[in-house]
Amino acid sequence: MTLASHVWPETVSVVDGRLWIGGCDTVALAEQFGTPLYLLDDLTLRGAMRAYRQAFATAYPGPSIVHYAGKALLNTALAQIVAQEGLGLDVVSATELLVAQRAGLPMDRVHLHGNAKSDQELERAIAWRVGAIVVDNLDELQRLCALTSHLTTPQGVLLRVAPAIEADTHAHIATGSATAKFGLPLEALDEAVAQTLAAPSLRWLGLHAHIGSQLFALEQVTATVEVLVALAARIRDRFGVAPVELSPGGGLGVPYTADQPATDIGRYAQVVSAALCAACERYRLPLPRLTVEPGRSIVARAGVALYRVVGRKGEHWVHIDGGMADNIRPALYGARYSAVLANKPASPPAMTVNVGGRYCESGDVLLRDIALPTVQPDDLLAVATAGAYTLSMSSTYNLVPRPALVLVADGQARLIQRRETEADVLARDLLLDR
């Protein structure tokens, strides 16, 4: 088999007939740490972070900041890498915010998102002085006014709008339509701006929109930038204030299979920056700080999942020791992935099979109609592009403990999230006769 290099980490190689990532033998890692096992390639991960920072610094003449969207995958070590690489972090819960703090991220580089933030989450974000709370609706704004009323220095606020733009992606991950659950409807924006400006405890920073994830066509992204600038100009005309920050969110797509194009971060930065500069010139607005929030395009390609083949059924089914509880994307979105046998990645394909997950759902099929060499029990299946929205969406369905995560770099393997134990899974269970 040939490895489509753009879906695997940059360090992928075949050594002595085995798959190597980050200078490490994946077969040996599976033996050392057990399976299922998730690997994160340090070079690919940091490479994407640097590519984003550099691309926007080059393409955009104003200030720019790249926030990693932690929902794609978050743990303390990864947040430490975010801090080391000079990125900011977007969080969506109190615990994600705690991870940012544990990792030592400067709080002014952290934004709190969410359509249903609790008071406890807002209070933590306010107490820790996050750079911005991204307000999603008028009810939240009202609560935020009350929760900040004691502040002597105001809390930064971005207003998220639903820009009425339909992204060309799976319906479950499109978030920009006028009727989406996220963001202020356009007709509510003036009211939100008026309330924010009237609140002495809030500082209006600007506008935000995020139209969806796994985007390849950039036309809707540029349309989003244009809507944001037009709204900013209207706000300037009505309220006499210009935004200091605009964010068109994240969403850049990644290839999961060989036929999909490689992610082009440089082109994305050029297209977004050019659209923003042109629109600002048209509306005579000063260039704002540009914040982008990529998740998938930073972490997906760095990740590889390793599964042990447990057995087969007939010609067409291969059973593995993981599945929808560690990667729900095939079941939820019909997502497709690329895979090889890590113990014989160069062997020619000999069969087309479905790879069934171990969970008690007929829909738990990790890979459909995938060509593999002859598969045998104890073979090791390696799935590419597994870094984003896999472990972060994992569950303990069937009470199976969740996999470990290992960071690989220069031949060193570091456990950054240990495998869940049976005791972890049962830690919350309380006996009836306690």
Ligand SMILES: Cc1ncc(COP(=O)(O)O)c(C=O)c1O
């Ligand atoms: C507000 C917001 N920002 C950023 C992202 C990151 O998206 P992606 O992982 O597609 O880059 C998301 C997820 O779709 C999001 O909801």
Ligand SMILES: N[C@@H](CCCC[NH3+])C(=O)O
């Ligand atoms: N979980 C989705 C992406 C959601 C993005 C978050 N708003 C996926 O795997 O594609």
